Amino acid sequence: MKNSKSNQRRSFIKKLSGTTLLASTAPGLLLGNNSLKPYQILSKDKKTYAVNDLIQIATIGMGIQGFNDTRAALAVPGVKLVAVCDLYDGRLKSAKEVFGKDVITTKDYKKILDRDDIDAVIIATPDHWHDRISMDAMDKGKAVYCEKPMVHNIEEGWAVIENQRKNKKVFQVGSQRVSSLAYLKAKELYEQGAIGQLILAETWNDRQSNLGAWNYSIPLDASEKTIDWKRFLGDAPKTDYDPIKFFRWRNFRDYGTGVAGDLFVHLFSGIHYIISSEGPNRIYTTGGLRYWKDGRDVPDVMIGCYDFPKSANHPAFNMQVRVNFIDGNGGGGRIRLVGSEGVMSVGDSGVRVTRSKVSDQPGYDGWDSFDTFDKANRDEFEKWYKNKYPSPPPSVKEKGELEFRVGDGYSDHVNHFENFFHSIRTDSKVTEDAVFGFRAAAAALSANKSYFEQKIIHWDPKAMKFAQK
Numbered sequence: 346m347k348n349s350k351s352n353q354r355r356s357f358i359k360k361l362s363g364t365t366l367l368a369s370t371a372p373g374l375l376l377g378n379n380s381l382k383p384y385q386i387l388s389k390d391k392k393t394y395a396v397n398d399l400i401q402i403a404t405i406g407m408g409i410q411g412f413n414d415t416r417a418a419l420a421v422p423g424v425k426l427v428a429v430c431d432l433y434d435g436r437l438k439s440a441k442e443v444f445g446k447d448v449i450t451t452k453d454y455k456k457i458l459d460r461d462d463i464d465a466v467i468i469a470t471p472d473h474w475h476d477r478i479s480m481d482a483m484d485k486g487k488a489v490y491c492e493k494p495m496v497h498n499i500e501e502g503w504a505v506i507e508n509q510r511k512n513k514k515v516f517q518v519g520s521q522r523v524s525s526l527a528y529l530k531a532k533e534l535y536e537q538g539a540i541g542q543l544i545l546a547e548t549w550n551d552r553q554s555n556l557g558a559w560n561y562s563i564p565l566d567a568s569e570k571t572i573d574w575k576r577f578l579g580d581a582p583k584t585d586y587d588p589i590k591f592f593r594w595r596n597f598r599d600y601g602t603g604v605a606g607d608l609f610v611h612l613f614s615g616i617h618y619i620i621s622s623e624g625p626n627r628i629y630t631t632g633g634l635r636y637w638k639d640g641r642d643v644p645d646v647m648i649g650c651y652d653f654p655k656s657a658n659h660p661a662f663n664m665q666v667r668v669n670f671i672d673g674n675g676g677g678g679r680i681r682l683v684g685s686e687g688v689m690s691v692g693d694s695g696v697r698v699t700r701s702k703v704s705d706q707p708g709y710d711g712w713d714s715f716d717t718f719d720k721a722n723r724d725e726f727e728k729w730y731k732n733k734y735p736s737p738p739p740s741v742k743e744k745g746e747l748e749f750r751v752g753d754g755y756s757d758h759v760n761h762f763e764n765f766f767h768s769i770r771t772d773s774k775v776t777e778d779a780v781f782g783f784r785a786a787a788a789a790l791s792a793n794k795s796y797f798e799q800k801i802i803h804w805d806p807k808a809m810k811f812a813q814k
Contacts, residue, residue: 394423400766403457405478406470407431407440409561410492414467414519415444417758418490421766427463430454432573433591435564452573454478458485465515465769468492471600473581476501479516480508488515488769490762493614494606495782499790502783502809509779517765517775518782520614524764525757530749531680531691532619539698540684543620546653546664548612550678558637558645558670559595559607563588589640596641602790603643604668605630608678609789612666614777615680615691617785620659624788624806627652630795636671645670649792654806666792693757695750706734783809 400423404415407429418424428449429440437450451457457466458481465488468478476496482489495518496502509516522528535543552558564571567588574586581599584590594600595607616622632647649666653659682689686702709715709730715723761777768775777785784806791802805812 392422399423399425400464400769401425401427401462402465402467403428403430403460403463404440404467404469405430405454405457406468406474406492407436408469410519411436411467411469412439412443413758414469414490414492414762417756418467418762418766419444420756420759421763424762424766428457428460430457432577433564433567434571435566452576455481458482458487464488465490465765467519469519471577471594472497472602472606473600474579476505477579479505483508483512483514483516486512486514488765490517490519490765491782492519493782494518494602494610494786494789495779496786496790497602497606499787499794499811502787506779506783506809515765515768515772515775516779516782517761517768518614518777518779518785519761520611520777520782520785521757521761522611522615523618523777523781524761525693526751526755526760527691527693527695527749527757528615528618531682531689531696532621534689534696534698535619535682539687539700540682540689541686541702543659543662543682543684545662545683546616547681547683548616548664548679549667549669550608550612551667551669551672551674552676553670553672553674554676557676559593559641560637560639561592563592567592593641596637596639596643598642598793601643603793604645604647604670605649605789605792605796606786608668609647609649609666609792610785612678612680613788614781614785616664617781617788618776619680619682619691622653622659622806623656624653624784624804625651625664625791626654626804626806626812628788628791628795628802628804630792632796644796647792647796649795651788695748697748698746700745700747706736780809 402418402424404411404426408431411429411431415426415429419426426444426448428451429437429444430451430453431437431440432452437452440450441448457463466482468475468482468489468491470478472494475491475494479489479491495505569586572586572588572591574591577591578584590597590600595603601607613624617624628649628651630647630649632644634641634644635646637645647668651664651666653662653664655661678692680691682691687698687700690697709726715726718726765775767773787804787809791804795802803812803814804810
């Protein structure tokens, strides 16, 4: 069924001024302040929209993230859910129970794309469908919110980029950290020189639970009668129906991208955003399947080492990335940037900077060869040193801490969708477009390539292609 007023409504939406971007910066801070007042949680658009002014959406893929994305999208004013697509009957029934009986349901995503009354789609399918559905949707004139990673394989990235450029549609990848107020503050602090020269980035995203390790519940009515298994396979190798592969697809390389595509990609998108980086040029990854030996073919422990080349926005530095699926501390993630003048720790709830610059004055006691000199030379050296450096050497200088925390109830997920819909209304550029999304995906998926091929991967982050050694 098609809405005859759709083209008129779409044109009207384009003309709307829309909302102001939410992630607005606060006044510059003075390093050394011990505390900061948080930003306002969201400068939410309180406007009430008429029916013809709504951005009408559909969600393709109603698994865990599909439901989460849809809820976050509908928290933004001026958005209406029209239809959903999934390959399991129970999820289609659940969508009507959760979002209303008028929501249209289908197992064929192309029926969603053929509808003139849908302006944008959320793609929350298994990874191996991301590129195809994204391009089909843009070809049909839809704006696209595609879950991370943008592609299943690195080789698919350029096709999505070129499709977005050809169709000139709003395309945003779903790594919500790039819309986070915490990460915005981290970016502001980094650009102000809060930690001096970046030397090392340490990042991790660990978990300690069965569900966290992707062993999701399988409904008792799962069968080939309730699941469209052939459509699920898509361009993956043909194989017999297997409910474990359908509901726990992240555990299998044919459909998912393992810890790299699910979790590394968040860490890369966050780092790339904070320091305005195009990505690493040398990648090596190790790890293994250490605990969850349940039939999966992806590792549950992965450790990556990355070299980032010097760019206009940052010096050359190194990055360590880790995911551990049996973490003894209960799990959790963080980005830690180590600089010449301090350390910045970034998480979902805020940012902490500890200022600590090593003294330029060398000193001569403790762990120093001074202690191995004979007495006459020690006396002579001490006399010379005190003449050259009259004041005792501090171990560090410019000590201090500052902390920024987002307000209770803040959701970067909702913020990410609000920015997406703002771009649709104003025809403006999103931060995490196809180029940004591919650079984050390529860095993450290179971890898989390195791990499975047991070699160092060389990558050209500017040209976004594999490089020669």
